[in-house]
Amino acid sequence: MQYVETYRADSYSFYPARMAARIADSIIGAIELALGLRLLLILFGANANAGFVAWLYAITDSLMQPFIGIFPAWHLADAFILDVSTLVAMLVYAIFGWVVIQLIYFVLPSRDIVETRNIT
Numbered sequence: 001m002q003y004v005e006t007y008r009a010d011s012y013s014f015y016p017a018r019m020a021a022r023i024a025d026s027i028i029g030a031i032e033l034a035l036g037l038r039l040l041l042i043l044f045g046a047n048a049n050a051g052f053v054a055w056l057y058a059i060t061d062s063l064m065q066p067f068i069g070i071f072p073a074w075h076l077a078d079a080f081i082l083d084v085s086t087l088v089a090m091l092v093y094a095i096f097g098w099v100v101i102q103l104i105y106f107v108l109p110s111r112d113i114v115e116t117r118n119i120t
Contacts (some may be wrong), residue, residue: 017108021101028097032090034060039086045079064089 038060046053064086071084 017105020104020108024097024100024104028093028100031063031093031097035063035086035090035093038064039083039090042073042083042086043080045081063093067092 034056037056041053041056048054048057067085067089069085070088074082074084076082
C-alpha cells in the first residue's frame with residue numbers, strides 16, 4: 001500500500017513551522033537587541049540613574065542572572081568598560097535561539113498537506 005501526499009503550491013499559505021520560527025526568531029532578536037544596547041551603554045559609561053538606562057538595566061538584569069561574574073569586565077583606555085559576561089550571554093542566547101528554531105522545523109510540518117490518497 002502506498003500513500004501519496006499533495007501539497008499546496010502557493011507560497012503564501014500558512015505554514016505552522018514557519019510562523020512558529022518567526023515568532024521564536026523575533027523573541028530572540030528582541031533579547032539580543034536589549035543585550036546589545038546594554039553592552040553599548042556599559043561600554044560608553046552611561047549614567048545608570050538616567051531613565052532609559054535604568055529601565056534597560058532592569059529589563060536585562062533577569063536575562064543576565066546566569067551569566068553575571070563569569071568573566072571580569074575589561075577596562076579599556078580608562079574610560080570604557082567591556083562587559084564580557086554580556087557578550088557571553090548574547091552568544092548563548094543566539095545559540096539557544098538557533099536550536100529552538102531547528103527543533104521547531106523538526107517537530108512541526110513545514111508544508112500544508114492538502115490531500116492524502118491511497119494508491120493500490
